[in-house]
Amino acid sequence: MTPITLEAMAAQVPDGALVALPPDYSLPSSALARALVRRGARGLRLLGVPILGYSADLLIGAGCVAEVETSAVTLGEAGFAPRFTAAVRAGTLRLRDATCPAIHTMLQAAEKGVPFMPLRGLIGSDILARRPDWKVAPNPFAPPGAEDPIVLLPALQPDIAIFHAAMADAEGNVWVGRRREIATAAHAARRALVTVERVVAGNLLADERLAPGVISALYVEAVAVAERGAWPCGLLDAYAPDGAHVAEYARLARTEEGFREYCARYVLAGAPAAAAA
Amino acid sequence: MSAAAIRPEERLAVAIARLVLDPEAPPARHVAIGAASPIPAAACFLVRALGHPLRVSLQQRRTANPFSEGSRELFDLAGQGRIDLFFLGGGQIDGQANINLIGTGEWPGREARFPGSFGSALMYFLTPRTILFREEHSPRVLVPRVDLVSAPGVSPPGVYRRGTAQALVTGRCVFRFHPGRARFSLLSLHPGETVESVRAATGFDFDIPAHVPPTPEPTEQELALLRGPVREAMLEPYPEFCARVFDRKSAA
Structure with missing residues (x-):
C-alpha cells in the first residue's frame, strides 16, 4: 500500500x-x-x-x-x-x-446486503412524515390480532x-x-x-x-x-x-x-x- | 454555607436528582446522558453520591467511554430496554410534551433552524421514563403547539412505546407530566416564582393544584456532595461547566 x-x-x-x-x-x-x-x-x-x-x-x-x-x-x-x-x-x-439510530440502521442494512431493516420509534414524528422513502408496515411476527406497526428503513x-x-x-x-x-x-x-x-x-x-x-x-x-x-x-x-x-x-x-x-x-x-x- | 451561595445550576441538579429518585416512577438502574447535558449529569452523579446504585453512562466521555460498539450502542441498549431513564430538551416543547429539535416556521426550519433531532425520535419511545430539561422558560420555548415534531409526547394505543416524559424541569419550576390526559401540572416553584409568573412565561395551558409548594432547597449534605465528589466526576466530561459553576466557589 x-x-x-x-x-x-x-x-x-x-x-x-x-x-x-x-x-x-x-x-x-x-x-x-x-x-x-x-x-x-x-x-x-x-x-x-x-x-x-x-x-x-x-x-x-x-x-x-x-x-x-x-x-x-x-x-x-x-x-x-x-x-x-x-x-x-x-x-x-x-x-x-x-434520527441517529435510523442512519445506523440504514447503514447496517447495506452492510448486511439486505434491502431494509426495521426500527422502533419514529411513528408520530414529522421526520417520518417527511420521508416517503421510509415505510410503516405491520410487524409480521406480532401475536395474532395484535396491532404493531413498525418503521422499515431502506439500505443506504x-x-x-x-x-x-x-x-x-x-x-x-x-x-x-x-x-x-x-x-x-x-x-x-x-x-x-x-x-x-x-x-x-x-x-x-x-x-x-x-x-x-x-x-x-x-x-x-x-x-x-x-x-x-x-x-x-x-x-x-x-x-x-x-x-x-x-x-x-x-x-x-x-x-x-x-x-x-x-x-x-x-x-x-x-x-x-x-x-x- | 448560606442559602444565598446556592447557584441556580445546583438547585436544578438537586431538583432533577429528586425526580430520579421519585418512588412513584419506574425504577432507574441505568441512566444514559447525551451530549451537552451537564446539569442532568450532575444530578445523576449526586444520586450516586447519596448512596443509590445507579449506572450512569455518559455518551460524551472522552476517556473510559462506556460504549465500545460505536455511537449505535446507546440506541441498541434503548431498543432492548436496558436504559431506564434519559434526558431530552427542545428548541420548543409544548403542553402535550411534544418536542421540537428541528426548527420553527416551515419545514425544515425556514424561520429558525435548530441543530436537528439527534436520537430523540427513538429514545423518547423506548425509555421507560424521560425527564425533559430546558433552562430557558419563556413563551418562545414553551409553546401551545410545536411547529415541527421531532418526537411526540404521547402515542396512540397500538404504537409501541415504553414510556413518556415524567417531568419537565425549567429555570422557573418543575412540571409533572400526566400521559393519560397528555397535560402538565405544576409540581413546584423555584425561588422568586409564583403561579402567575410561571403562567405568564408559559405558552401552553397546564393544571394548577390547590397548593403548589416551593422546589425544596438543597440540603447541606447535597450541596457538600455536589461541590465535592460530583464536581470531581464532572471535571473531565464537562470542564467548562465545572469552571463556571464550581471552581470559583471552590477557590473561596
Missing part, C-alpha cells in the same frame, strides 16, 4: 458523490474536507453518521454541498453550525432530517466513506479503535478514503489486541497521511479538540464575509505539509 497525497485523494471524490462523514467526536477527516474545499468540489451529498459538524459546515459554506442527510449539524460547545443554519434559512440546501449505500484513522499499516488496513459506527460506514460504502496520522510497519490484523478495531484493507480504496488530520476536532485519546479554534470558526462563519476570511487563513492558504510531501 502506497499512501497518496491529500490533494490526490480529494481528486478521487467526484462532484455529486454521496459521501458519509463522521461527527466531530468520531474520527472526522477535517484535513480532507479542507482539501475538498481547495479542489472546488460541487454538488456533494453529505450523510452524517449519524450527525455532522465542522467539516460539513465548512463544505456547505464553501458551496461544495447540494444535499445533506443527517440527524443534526452542530459545533458542540461552540453552538449551532452557522453556514448550515444560513443555508437552511436561505433554502439553498436540500435537507433530509433523520454511500458512494464514499471519508474518515481519519489513527494509523494504517503496510497492507492498507486502518485502525479506528472502538468507533464501530465508522467501520459500519466503511463496510456499507462502495469505497472508503481514509486519512491517517501515520503508517506503521507490519499487519495490524496480526495483533489480537488491535484487530477488533481494524477496518480491513478490503474496504479501503486509498490512504493519505495527514498528521493532526482531525484538527480542530480531537482524535480518540491521541489529541483533544481545539475548542478555541472551533469557537473562532463559529464566530467568523456567522457571516459570509467572515467565512471567506476563515477559508483564506486556514483552508486555502496552501496545502498542509503532509499533502505536499
